[in-house]
Amino acid sequence: MNPILNRAALLAGASALMFATAPAHAADKIKVGFMLPYSGTYAALGTAIENGFKLYVQQQGGKLGGREVEYFKVDDESNPAKASENANRLIKRDQVDVVVGTVHSGVAMALAKAAKDSDTTLIVANAGADAITGPMCGPGIFRTSFTNWQPAYAMGPVAFADGKKTAITVTWKYAAGDEAVKGFREGFEKAGGKVVKDLTVPFPNVEFQSVLTEIAAAKPDMVFSFFAGGGAVKFVQDYHAAGLNKSIPLYGSGFLTDGTLQAQGPSAQGLMTTLHYADGLNTPRDNAFRADYDKAYKLAPDVYAVQGYDAAQLMQAGLAAVKGDIGKKADFRNAMRSATIDSPRGPFTLSAAGNPVQDIYLRKVEGLENKVQRVAVQKLADPARGCKL
Numbered sequence: 001m002n003p004i005l006n007r008a009a010l011l012a013g014a015s016a017l018m019f020a021t022a023p024a025h026a027a028d029k030i031k032v033g034f035m036l037p038y039s040g041t042y043a044a045l046g047t048a049i050e051n052g053f054k055l056y057v058q059q060q061g062g063k064l065g066g067r068e069v070e071y072f073k074v075d076d077e078s079n080p081a082k083a084s085e086n087a088n089r090l091i092k093r094d095q096v097d098v099v100v101g102t103v104h105s106g107v108a109m110a111l112a113k114a115a116k117d118s119d120t121t122l123i124v125a126n127a128g129a130d131a132i133t134g135p136m137c138g139p140g141i142f143r144t145s146f147t148n149w150q151p152a153y154a155m156g157p158v159a160f161a162d163g164k165k166t167a168i169t170v171t172w173k174y175a176a177g178d179e180a181v182k183g184f185r186e187g188f189e190k191a192g193g194k195v196v197k198d199l200t201v202p203f204p205n206v207e208f209q210s211v212l213t214e215i216a217a218a219k220p221d222m223v224f225s226f227f228a229g230g231g232a233v234k235f236v237q238d239y240h241a242a243g244l245n246k247s248i249p250l251y252g253s254g255f256l257t258d259g260t261l262q263a264q265g266p267s268a269q270g271l272m273t274t275l276h277y278a279d280g281l282n283t284p285r286d287n288a289f290r291a292d293y294d295k296a297y298k299l300a301p302d303v304y305a306v307q308g309y310d311a312a313q314l315m316q317a318g319l320a321a322v323k324g325d326i327g328k329k330a331d332f333r334n335a336m337r338s339a340t341i342d343s344p345r346g347p348f349t350l351s352a353a354g355n356p357v358q359d360i361y362l363r364k365v366e367g368l369e370n371k372v373q374r375v376a377v378q379k380l381a382d383p384a385r386g387c388k389l
């Protein structure tokens with residue numbers, strides 16, 4: 001046989017062999033499922049999480065762990081009654097590799113159960129439900145946001161140091177509100193204060209007149225509140241319109257004023273809140289993130305955008321360790337759990353339960369910014385009560 005032909009045949013055979021033995025995964029896309037609210041009071045929060053996630057992926061040339069990313073989406077409407085069905089659209093129907101979601105704690109608990117039952121990796125990019133990184137924790141469950149306890153607890157000693165001795169709490173009646181109030185009470189009463197009354201309205205109700213009347217009559221030193229999204233806009237406006245902010249200062253977890261300032265306008269000026277992100281951090285990492293986000297979306301980023309961005313960073317850390325082979329589930333997850341995330345909020349690690357150990361900032365509303373005042377509590381870890389990991 002002609003030796004040149006022979007060599008060509010050999011090469012062709014070798015390349016066919018290479019194709020046959022090349023790992024199948026290299027050609028496949030990584031499937032990411034967004035289970036987020038795209039309608040209702042939390043709609044803007046869901047969009048910000050998706051925007052943040054996609055920004056990081058774009059910065060990596062559209063890839064994570066060297067593989068292209070394919071997105072699947074479900075609007076969960078912040079409706080716990082539809083949560084299991086919506087989760088299974090992504091898990092069973094679309095067979096995603098990782099679910100990123102969601103905003104509402106009640107929906108997130110059903111999502112975490114569906115993820116655990118199917119051994120699907122879940123990155124919670126907002127919902128603070130303490131149980132997810134408490135009794136429901138598991139090797140495939142991660143969070144890049146916070147527990148409801150974290151920012152609320154941090155406000156307790158801050159408000160007491162500010163001279164407040166008695167507080168009324170007000171929130172929506174569901175897991176996030178209940179847990180935020182509990183966290184605040186723990187921090188405030190440990191410092192020496194007293195919560196004298198807890199007021200609630202059903203989620204996502206925005207009829208606040210009767211709770212405002214009750215607050216005005218009781219005259220506590222302060223009010224602590226948990227509201228977010230569209231509901232936070234309305235609550236802050238109503239509190240201001242009732243003239244209460246002049247005599248009874250309003251405090252809250254920072255969701256009260258994050259991503260909402262444009263709509264709240266003058267009614268939010270001067271409000272003090274605690275959160276794991278703030279405006280004016282002025283670090284090179286945050287400045288670069290903010291410039292890129294603004295360029296991509298013509299919007300200032302908020303805490304939700306940061307949490308989405310960091311969900312993508314966390315996935316990247318896991319995928320880099322397994323060179324894109326997400327089938328190596330245990331290695332992928334172990335690498336995520338031990339990662340240090342170079343977040344715009346400041347670097348953070350995950351606890352054994354999978355929740356960020358992070359600084360909580362005290363912020364004050366000035367114009368359209370939640371301006372950082374100082375770190376209220378450094379490297380605050382959720383107690384992860386009930387997690388056996």
Ligand code: PHB
Nearest residue numbers: 104105127128176228255
């Ligand atoms: C929650 O339900 O856990 C929740 C929702 C919106 C926020 C924060 C927490 O801004």
